[in-house]
Amino acid sequence: MLATSSFHLSPPPPYSSHFTHPTSIRPHKPYFRLTKPHSLSTFISPRIIISSNRFTVKALNRDGFDDVTPSDKEAKPFFPNRRTVKIPVGDRYITVETGQIGRQASGSVVVRDGETIVYTTVCMADVPSEPSDFFPMSVHYQERFSAAGRTRQVLICRLIDRPLRPTMLKGFYHETQILSWVLSYDGLHSPDSLAVTAAGIAVALSEVPNTTTVAGVRIGLIGDKFVVNPTTTEMEDSKLDLLLAGSETGILMIEGYCDFLPEEKLLQAIEVGQDAVRAICKEVDNLVKMCGKPKMLDSIKLPPPELYKHVEEIAGDELVNVLQIKNKVPRRKALSLLEEKVLSILTEEGYVSKSENIGAEITPDMLEDEDEEEEFVVDGEFDEGDVQIKPVLKKPVPTFYSEVDVKLVFKSVSSKYLRKRIVKGGKRSDGRTSEEIRVIDAECGLLPRAHGSALFTRGETQALAVVTLGDKQMAQRIDNLVGVEDVKRFYLQYSFPPSCVGEAGRIGAPSRREIGHGTLAERALEPILPSEDDFPYTIRVESTITESNGSSSMASVCGGCLALQDAGVPLKSSIAGIAMGMVVDTEEFGGDGTPLILSDITGSEDASGDMDFKVAGSDDGVTAFQMDIKVGGITLSTMKQALLQAKEGRKRILAEMLKCSPPPSKKLSKHAPLILVMKVKPEKVNLIIGSGGKKVKSIIEETGVESIDTQDNGIVKITSRDLASLEKTKVIISNLTMVPVVGDVYRNCKITSVVPYGVFVEIVPGREGLCHVSELSSDWLSKPDDAFKVGDIVDVKLIEINEKGQLRLSRKALLPDQGTEKDSGAPQKSTDKSKPRQSSNTPKGDGDKTSEGTFTKRYIGSRKNEPKTSSSKSDTVASSESGSALVNGEAQVG
Numbered sequence: 001m002l003a004t005s006s007f008h009l010s011p012p013p014p015y016s017s018h019f020t021h022p023t024s025i026r027p028h029k030p031y032f033r034l035t036k037p038h039s040l041s042t043f044i045s046p047r048i049i050i051s052s053n054r055f056t057v058k059a060l061n062r063d064g065f066d067d068v069t070p071s072d073k074e075a076k077p078f079f080p081n082r083r084t085v086k087i088p089v090g091d092r093y094i095t096v097e098t099g100q101i102g103r104q105a106s107g108s109v110v111v112r113d114g115e116t117i118v119y120t121t122v123c124m125a126d127v128p129s130e131p132s133d134f135f136p137m138s139v140h141y142q143e144r145f146s147a148a149g150r151t152r153q154v155l156i157c158r159l160i161d162r163p164l165r166p167t168m169l170k171g172f173y174h175e176t177q178i179l180s181w182v183l184s185y186d187g188l189h190s191p192d193s194l195a196v197t198a199a200g201i202a203v204a205l206s207e208v209p210n211t212t213t214v215a216g217v218r219i220g221l222i223g224d225k226f227v228v229n230p231t232t233t234e235m236e237d238s239k240l241d242l243l244l245a246g247s248e249t250g251i252l253m254i255e256g257y258c259d260f261l262p263e264e265k266l267l268q269a270i271e272v273g274q275d276a277v278r279a280i281c282k283e284v285d286n287l288v289k290m291c292g293k294p295k296m297l298d299s300i301k302l303p304p305p306e307l308y309k310h311v312e313e314i315a316g317d318e319l320v321n322v323l324q325i326k327n328k329v330p331r332r333k334a335l336s337l338l339e340e341k342v343l344s345i346l347t348e349e350g351y352v353s354k355s356e357n358i359g360a361e362i363t364p365d366m367l368e369d370e371d372e373e374e375e376f377v378v379d380g381e382f383d384e385g386d387v388q389i390k391p392v393l394k395k396p397v398p399t400f401y402s403e404v405d406v407k408l409v410f411k412s413v414s415s416k417y418l419r420k421r422i423v424k425g426g427k428r429s430d431g432r433t434s435e436e437i438r439v440i441d442a443e444c445g446l447l448p449r450a451h452g453s454a455l456f457t458r459g460e461t462q463a464l465a466v467v468t469l470g471d472k473q474m475a476q477r478i479d480n481l482v483g484v485e486d487v488k489r490f491y492l493q494y495s496f497p498p499s500c501v502g503e504a505g506r507i508g509a510p511s512r513r514e515i516g517h518g519t520l521a522e523r524a525l526e527p528i529l530p531s532e533d534d535f536p537y538t539i540r541v542e543s544t545i546t547e548s549n550g551s552s553s554m555a556s557v558c559g560g561c562l563a564l565q566d567a568g569v570p571l572k573s574s575i576a577g578i579a580m581g582m583v584v585d586t587e588e589f590g591g592d593g594t595p596l597i598l599s600d601i602t603g604s605e606d607a608s609g610d611m612d613f614k615v616a617g618s619d620d621g622v623t624a625f626q627m628d629i630k631v632g633g634i635t636l637s638t639m640k641q642a643l644l645q646a647k648e649g650r651k652r653i654l655a656e657m658l659k660c661s662p663p664p665s666k667k668l669s670k671h672a673p674l675i676l677v678m679k680v681k682p683e684k685v686n687l688i689i690g691s692g693g694k695k696v697k698s699i700i701e702e703t704g705v706e707s708i709d710t711q712d713n714g715i716v717k718i719t720s721r722d723l724a725s726l727e728k729t730k731v732i733i734s735n736l737t738m739v740p741v742v743g744d745v746y747r748n749c750k751i752t753s754v755v756p757y758g759v760f761v762e763i764v765p766g767r768e769g770l771c772h773v774s775e776l777s778s779d780w781l782s783k784p785d786d787a788f789k790v791g792d793i794v795d796v797k798l799i800e801i802n803e804k805g806q807l808r809l810s811r812k813a814l815l816p817d818q819g820t821e822k823d824s825g826a827p828q829k830s831t832d833k834s835k836p837r838q839s840s841n842t843p844k845g846d847g848d849k850t851s852e853g854t855f856t857k858r859y860i861g862s863r864k865n866e867p868k869t870s871s872s873k874s875d876t877v878a879s880s881e882s883g884s885a886l887v888n889g890e891a892q893v894g
Contacts, residue, residue, distance in 0.1 A: 083291050087283045089113075089217065089276060090228030094194070096201060096284070099291060106293065107206025111198040113229065115186035120198035121179045122206040128173040128299065131404045133411055135168045137161070137176040141195055143185075151478065154515045156192045159216070160199045162628050163245035163252035167203075167210040171300035176208055188231040193218040196245050197280060204288050209295040211632055213288070214252060215280035216245035219273045221258075221265070226272045240266075244273035248281045250633015257523040260621030263643045271636055303405040310351055310399075311406070311413045315342050319417045326430045328460050328549045328603065329502055339410050346406045350398025415608035422605075423589040423596055429604060430459070435645060437578075437600045437652050442558075442660035444566040451669045452567025454660075456559035458653075459602070460549035462500075465559035467567040469537040469672045471719035472709045490529055492541040494518030494556055500548040517553035518543070521577070524557045524616035524624035525564070528571045535570060536675050536717055550602040551579035557616045557624075558657060565664035567672070575623055576653040577616035580642050581609040584631050595638050599649045615646040619654065673706060674720045676730060682714040684737040695736075699766075703729040735764030740807060744798045745814065751792045754785050761796050761809055769807030771796055778815050 081099035095112040102108030107122040129136050139161040141153050160178065168176075178199050182191045196216030204213045220230035220238035227234060235241065242256035251274055258266070315338055322338060325331035345351050422428055432438070438459030447453035452467035468474070476488040494517045498505030510518070521543060529539065541563060543556035554577030561575055581601035587593040598605055606612050611634065613627040627639075680688070688710055689696050696708050705720040708729065716733060720726040746763040753760045758772040771794075773784050781787055788794075800808035 081291055083287060085283060085287050087280055089280060090230075092229075094197070094280075096198075096287065098201075098205060098287070105202075105206075106208065107202040107204070109198050109201045109205065110183075111194055111201070113194050114189040115184055116182070116189040116191050116194060117184040118191050118194045118198045119181045119183050120195065120202045122199075122202040122208060123177050123179075124206075124208060125175040128301070129175050131171075131173050131301065131408065133408055135165055135170075135176075136173060137165065137168065137178065139164075139178045139180070139199070141180045143182045143191070151515055151519070154512050155519055156195055158512060158516050159192060159243060159245070159253070159255065160196050163196065163214050163216065164199060164203060164210075166252055166630050166632060167212050167214060167247070169209045169211065169297075169300055171302040172209055172296070173301065174208075174296070174299060178202065188233065189229070190218060190232060190235075193229060193243055196243070200245075201284050201287070204284055205292045207293045207296045209297050209300065212247040212249065213281045213284045214245055214247055215277045215284065216243060216253075217273050217276045217280070218243050219256075219269045219276075221261070221269060226269055228272065228276045240269055242266075242269050242273060244270060244277065246274055246277045247633055248278050248285075250635060251627075251629075251639065252633055253628055255520075255626045257526075257624045258622055259527050260618060260623060262621050263640075263647060266622055266625070267636065267640055267643065270639060274636065303409050304401065306353075307346075307401055307405060307409045308413060310346065310353060310401075311342055311409050313353065314345055314351070315410070315413070316417070319414060320421075323414075323418050323421055323429055331429065331604075335414065339407070342410055343403060343406050346399075346401045347403050350400050352396040352398055418604060418608045419583050420589040422598070423583055423586045423591045428598070428602070430602065432600075434596055435599045435648070437649055437656075438602075440653065440656040442562055442657055443662065444562055444660055444664045445662055449671055451672045452563045452565070452569070452664075454559045454562035454566055454664070455546075456555050456562060456657075457547070458551070458555055458558070458600070460547055461552055461555050462545070462547035463552060463555040463559040464544045464546050465556065465563035466542045466544075467560075467563045467569070468540045468542070469567060469569075469668075470540070471673065471675065471707050471717065472538060473707055474538040474540065489532060489537075490522070490526060490539045490541075492518050492522035492525065492543060492556070492560060494521060494553070495542070495544045496548065496552065497545070500545045500552075517556070520553050520614065520624055520626050521556040521560060521616075524575065524577060525560050527623045528561070528573055528575055528618075529564075530570050530572070536677055537569075537672075539564070539567075539569060548603070550604075550606055551577075551600065551614070553577070554579050554614055554616060558653065562657060562660060562664055565666055568666060568668035573618045573620075574654055574657060575616055575618045576650045576657060577614060577624075578646050578649040578653060579606070580611070580613040580615065580646050580649075581605045582611035582613070582629075582634075582638070582642065584610045584634075595634070595641075597638075597642050597645050599645055611642070613642050613646070615643065615650070617647075617650060619651055674723060674726050676718040676720075676726050678716040678718070678730065678733060680714045680716060680733070680737040681739070682712060685710050685712065685714060685716075687736050688716065688733055695766075699729060699732055703732070705729050708733075732766050736766045738764070738767070740767075740798055740801065742798055742801060745795065746798070746809075747795050748793050749796055751788055751790055751794060754788060754790055756783065759784050759788055761794060763796065763798075763807070763809070767807075769796070769798065769809040771809040771811055775799070775808075775810035775812045778812050 079100045081103075082097070083099050084095065084097045086093040086095055092113075097110045097112075098108060101110055101119060102121045105121040105123050108120065110117060110119050112118075139157045141156045141160060143153060160180065164178075180195045180199060182195075185191060193216045196214070200214030200216070203210055218229050219240065219242040220227045220235055221240035222230065222234055222238050227238075230238060240256065240258040240261055242254065242258075244251065244256075245253040251270065254270060254273075318338055322331060322334045325334060418429065422434070426433065428434075430438070438461075441457045443455045445453060446455055447466060450466050451469045454465045456463050456465065472487075472489075476491045478486045478488065493510075494514050495510070496514050496517070497507065522541075525541070529535075541560045543560055545552045545555070557575065557577035561571070564571055565574075578599065579601050581598035583589075583596045583598070586596050595610075598609065601609065601612070610631045611627065611629045614625065615622060616624045622643075687695070688699075688708070690698075696710070699705075700708060703720075704722075704725040705718055707717075707719045709717040709719070711717075718726055718729050718733075720729070740763075746761075749761045749763050751759045752762050752768060758770050759776065760768045761771050762768050773781055776784060777787065794811050795814050796809040796811050797813045798807060799810045799813060802808070
């Protein structure tokens with residue numbers, strides 16, 4: 001069932017294949033050996049015919065058996081419930097098919113966009129689980145060829161889960177599982193938005209009770225045009241990456257990233273996406289009418305309605321006081337104690353409502369006979385008159401409730417009282433108004449050995465951000481569906497330990513929540529980073545949440561921005577993040593019915609509210625956003641109000657970040673590595689690497705640098721901890737990659753080896769040439785070792801470069817009988833009185849003397865403005881592209 005893009009672009013395999021198999025070996029179970037991948041259709045309903053020594057496998061016709069008559073096909077179709085619909089989305093169609101694959105699941109669909117195919121199923125347990133306030137649903141999304149792409153798969157699982165959860169009916173406790181596989185990917189049509197739509201359709205077709213159909217689309221901004229479900233090629237030029245999910249009536253979830261997009265443009269994109277989702281949902285509703293299964297509404301079990309009233313009678317007055325406690329931990333403990341009290345009364349002691357005996361009409365069943373003395377009547381006597389009975393009211397019988405129901409109702413009542421306090425009282429738990437921001441404190445440079453660090457505190461939420469700079473080896477490598485390794489030079493790791501909320505818990509691999517929050521903060525910071533050409537470092541940000549009371553991901557954005565500045569990363573601007581909340585039904589609590597937007601929400605406001613809308617950006621625009629809601633959808637006007645209020649909140653936070661004390665250093669740390677970037681001719685890169693990487697390894701061992709990274713375009717990056725080893729490595733690479741010219745003279749060169757036919761001379765470090773025995777002396781030599789040995793110093797002249805790039809040298813050409821000015825091959829001093837040229841790729845100056853605020857203190861790059869030296873006919877100049885040169889016809893090394 002696995003498929004790659006290359007496989008699905010090839011012609012499909014034939015519908016009939018023959019395999020020879022000796023039945024004497026395994027007559028009961030034929031063995032299939034497939035020598036190449038096959039498409040999904042090859043394995044659908046095979047018909048197997050086994051003979052004495054061979055068997056045949058034939059794929060059935062889609063409409064029925066291939067050996068039946070047309071009338072039989074019409075009477076007994078193999079897939080009677082198969083339905084296929086085409087839904088227009090943007091400038092093309094998506095195809096939805098159900099009733100053929102996964103028929104035993106409660107709901108299953110295959111959705112196709114181009115040659116990208118997503119298969120999704122919905123199943124649920126036969127027996128309901130224990131009641132809970134959290135809908136028992138799990139989502140699993142798998143890209144079958146993404147072995148190392150766990151992060152991406154987790155993110156898409158969250159995209160599927162978040163819009164579906166608000167549509168599930170309360171009181172349905174059957175464990176529900178949504179499974180989604182990418183069966184085929186064409187490299188053009190992204191499977192994530194398709195998976196959201198496929199899951200929404202599968203749930204709509206299944207027996208799981210929900211309120212509305214869900215669909216998802218991606219919106220891109222290419223030029224000035226919004227594009228629905230753009231291809232991956234189109235997304236390369238997009239200024240916006242928005243994934244929106246919703247229903248016919250409202251927006252359920254948005255998540256996206258952009259390059260400082262104004263709020264007005266973002267709202268336009270959301271409107272385009274909402275229209276596209278609405279059109280998909282209408283078509284899906286028609287499909288559900290044709291083949292959808294009845295919903296299990298009879299399985300919904302809610303707490304008794306009177307229990308809500310009982311909880312309010314017991315705890316209402318105390319709840320008002322508890323919810324006014326400003327600090328999170330004392331308030332949480334007070335709520336826990338109050339909950340225990342309510343549980344004890346309603347589950348152990350029993351409860352009688354206060355209103356049961358007030359104003360109640362007396363009925364016969366409420367009366368009981370009072371005990372009276374027995375009367376004996378003598379025979380023949382008759383007692384005239386009625387016996388007088390005194391009425392007595394029956395004692396009320398206490399009512400008992402289950403612990404699960406009481407806990408559910410107590411949480412619901414607590415949320416109701418909190419919402420009432422916010423709307424009617426105009427004050428939140430910590431005393432703020434709806435638009436107020438919590439107190440902010442920021443500190444940079446608190447970790448002396450880190451390359452950059454910052455502690456950002458907002459109320460009871462605190463993030464410690466640490467920046468580490470490194471070379472390409474520190475980059476994060478991620479596999480994807482295309483099969484090409486993706487390398488990230490910037491990434492953020494988010495950690496949420498249980499201690500940040502004052503609890504003890506499990507520590508292990510990052511949870512789905514941690515992965516999602518980290519990705520959001522990472523994408524928010526990415527637009528403000530410099531390009532790799534301007535800043536060649538790999539950048540890692542680690543954000544550890546040390547305290548949490550809401551909006552920890554946005555605290556990571558603020559802390560990460562300050563830590564990057566403290567590390568000396570030249571950011572384009574500063575950004576901040578804020579989380580917005582909402583109370584929808586304000587009219588219930590005395591409001592005017594307009595949704596109330598809350599700025600900088602706390603954890604309790606997130607849990608009891610109707611929205612969690614995170615927005616990050618600068619004064620000029622938005623860089624990242626994510627919205628989840630708990631109601632059936634919100635309107636575009638509510639979204640606009642939230643975005644504009646978030647913008648004002650960001651401005652206040654940015655102003656507080658400027659007051660950071662101590663402020664960011666804005667220069668590279670002395671503990672950060674040095675990186676030198678050189679440019680050589682692309683064809684010379686192999687000289688640096690050497691056979692099997694031997695040469696580059698030997699250079700690293702000789703000089704002590706940390707790494708040498710070469711690229712096919714001729715870029716060479718050298719990473720080191722000290723300047724001396726960096727300069728030494730630079731000289732070696734410059735000499736290795738220089739372009740020698742016939743006629744160049746090299747002085748004071750060492751003989752590295754002696755062979756019967758000549759000697760090898762190192763003209764520059766790492767570069768050798770052969771001086772043949774006939775070119776060693778003007779006199780005849782029978783053997784080179786008669787006059788020379790390893791380690792001797794000689795002067796040589798380059799007389800030939802063969803087609804393989806090998807150098808042929810001559811010592812004889814420099815001897816007196818060859819017409820040279822000197823009478824020996826000894827080293828000569830230059831007669832040119834002008835100032836010798838310096839190699840333009842040699843690092844100059846002391847890094848510690850550069851101005852503050854620039855990254856050049858530790859990063860050494862090429863000098864683009866250095867004057868170039870021209871060559872003349874008499875003085876040849878050999879140089880590499882990095883600027884090393886030969887001066888006055890002689891090589892100047894070092």
